[in-house]
Amino acid sequence: MGITLVVFVLTQLVPSNAVATNLGEQASGDPAAVAAFKSHYGLDRPLPVRYGLYLKHLAQGDLGQSSLTHDAVTHDLGQFIPATAELALYSIVIAAVFGIAFGVIAAMRRNRPTDHVLRVVSLGGISMPTFWIALVALYLGFFKLGWFPGAERLDPGVTPPPSKSGLYTIDALLVGRWGLFVQALHHLVLPALVLAAFNVSLLTRYTRSAVLEVVGNDYVRAARAKGLPERVVVTRYILRAALPSVVTVLGLVFANVLTGAVLVEKIFSWPGVGQYAYQAAVNLDVPAIAGVSLFVAVVYITVNFIVDVLYGVIDPRIRVR
Template sequence: MSRSKALQYYVITRLMLAPLMLWTIASVVFLLLRATPGDPVDAILGPRAPESAKEALRSQLGLDGSLFRQYISYMGDLLRFDLGTSLTTQGQSVWQIIGDHFPATVELAVFSMAVAVAVGTTVGAIAASRPNTIWDTAGRLFGIVTYSVPAFWAGMVLQLIFAVQLGWFPLGTRFPVADAPPPTFTGLYTVDSILSGNLGAFWTTLYYLCLPCLTLGILLSGIFERIVRVNLRQTLQADYVEAARARGVPELRILLAHALKNAMIPAITVLGLTFAALLGGAILTEVTFSWPGLANRLYEAIRLRDYPTVQGIVVFFATVVVVASLAIDILNACIDPRIRY
């Protein structure tokens, strides 16, 4: 089988499996929410509300039917791309919640990933180019520490140091409460401030992004440091690198123009999957920094037993991860002709 046909077969198989994966995730979330203690009606009306009012609200929300009937109704709505309506925000649809909060999560993820790639690649390249030295040891220690430190703990410590003690950064939120954010075009404040020509809002947005992005980016950089260091060290021992050295090519040019490019191929896969997971896994960072993103909104929905919002956001994040995983596999196969399926 030729490489192009094998890749087509792989893509078709993944596309057929994607709905099955999403159905499994949606079903598991549906069952887990109803297995956990707590009643959304109590969260809305309070535990002291009259039983008649609770029954009326439960009937209105469709929670009075059997579990099987609720499941069939839920799956039918998903097939129509209807994620439902929030139980706690006065009839706001889940799609509206995603549209309002997802840009903040994307902005945090993009800048955090930029920090992670820049720091991780730099530290990994320095460590790999100086094996068995203090630079190599420091790079390994950096990767281990940043990979193992909990995000919420690091966020609180950095807030105490740089926001409370030194006063260099704000404690949280995305923009000053007293100021109006830039006009909404994309929901990304950095982009919207540029489109509206408001450079003051742009720098303010970057200022509020600094501490959460540095926290999350540096913690994620350990992943890229380890991948770049290991692969770059192997690449620097390849025959074509030795041939370039024999021709008198400067070591810095060998590192940047030859070895680093090939060593970054495995990092592309990790980059895409880490970014996709970051969109759905930044909940601890968003809660710690009071960042008004979709992960923080998911935390609030879980706390309030808002079934439709939790189910909708989780399915949305799962879709993002599945699509990103497929796209990265295809991109990786196109970049590296050695990959076979």
């Protein structure tokens, strides 16, 4: 509810002229056309009434009409979300797997060469802006080496697999088309890695410090005294205890991936929500901006909710009974 208000107020604050963007130069000179447009979209009513209308439409699942594509924003989002979801999914998985693994390794090899290397690399990953990493990756991986495709989700002219989930890799697998799966994956590698780079570094650093905080605990020593293999001590005793902090950062990673997607999708011409948001922002497509903001907010709240639930799953001490 709070978000809808913020989104709404922001859209009203944007110095855009809905009339000018929608009607074009000639028609906006015609008072009758302007009046008709305003009354059609309710722009002649006072603000609170318009907010009420906005909410009413929202409740009916109507986010308005994009002034750029002239399609319903919900329709546009439906088109673009799967591409972003696929990109985000892969980069979050990459970030989680490598970030946590690197963090644990660095902590267990504290102050040894492996640790130093991982710390320097992750510091680099955190310090370099994503757009720069993206440009370098594109230059090297696509232009110089030619190892990876530089744009889009599939090679030009290739028809996507029949849509079940909208994620090409999964859809391709569902119909058993290996070639298509590999191709979709190939297209995903570079943008997903770029989007994951910052987050791998972030997770590495947080996991390392969370693990270091628990390795000195008595229960870790007790686990070793029980003669448990080191693998069990590290995963069941150390990582488990560090998990709450790691999950917190994973929530952050989710948010980072969503914001990072705008840049990465732009640079890799990835037809996703980020690209859509970028176009909307550049063209002052107010309903689209509001729609994307709302979408991001909903995802963000959902992720935070899941994180809170996970705390309870991980730590019995904060379990609700």
